[in-house]
Amino acid sequence: MVYWVHIARSIDRVTLHRERCAEVPSNFIRTDFWEGGWFDYPDKERALTAMEQAGVTYQQKCPLCKP
Numbered sequence: 001m002v003y004w005v006h007i008a009r010s011i012d013r014v015t016l017h018r019e020r021c022a023e024v025p026s027n028f029i030r031t032d033f034w035e036g037g038w039f040d041y042p043d044k045e046r047a048l049t050a051m052e053q054a055g056v057t058y059q060q061k062c063p064l065c066k067p
C-alpha cells in the first residue's frame, strides 16, 4: 500500500491519502518537497513522518479515502 502526501504550501496544509484515492492526480508533476506537491511513500509511518517534517500548520487525513 502506497500512501500519498499532498503538501499545499499556499494554504499551509498537508493531506494524507491512500494509494487509490480519487483525489490523487493520475498525471502529476513531482515538485520539490519544499515547494509542495504530491509525494508517495511505501508505508504509512514514513508518510506521517513526512507530514510532520513538511512544517505546515494544518495536517489532515483525506475524508474521502480515510487513510
Ligand SMILES: [Zn+2]
Binding pocket: 016, 017, 018, 021, 022, 023, 024, 062, 063, 064, 065, 066
Ligand atoms: Zn484521499
